[in-house]
Amino acid sequence: MTITYTLDVSTSKASSFCKLLLRWRGSLWKSVYKELFLWLCGYTALSLVYRLALNPEQRIIFEDISVFAYRYTDFIPLTFILGFFVSLVIDRWWDMFTNIGWIDK
Structure with a gap:
């Protein structure tokens, strides 16, 4: 289904960009809101546990685990995964392009 944004983009006001960004149909937010909500809930839970439930000795252990995990994320670089x-x-894309029917050979 094609979603047109012509009327939203035709004016050059600052509010038109915000309206386009916050549009729900066909937006980026619609495709990532579940993962974003899950990540925010997990982050909030970890933050609350760290700030409210851990004593100073347990906080030091948590920080050491965090530093350990941060150091070993460089073993598999992001550029390798992105490649x-x-x-x-x-x-x-190439498979779709080669399967397009053409009028002439």
Whole structure:
């Protein structure tokens, strides 16, 4: 289903960008709101546990675990993972492009 944004983009006011960004149909927010809500709930829960439930000794252990996890995230660099992702996206695009029917050969 095609969603047109022509009327929202035709004016050059600051509010038109906000209206376009906060539009629900066909928006980025519609596709990521579940994951965003889950991430925010997890982050809030960890923050509340750290600030309210842990004593100072347990906070030091939690911080040490956090530093350990941060240091070992560099073993698999992000560019390596992004390379596989981009390769997958390009392969899918190329498969769709080669399967398009053309009038002449």
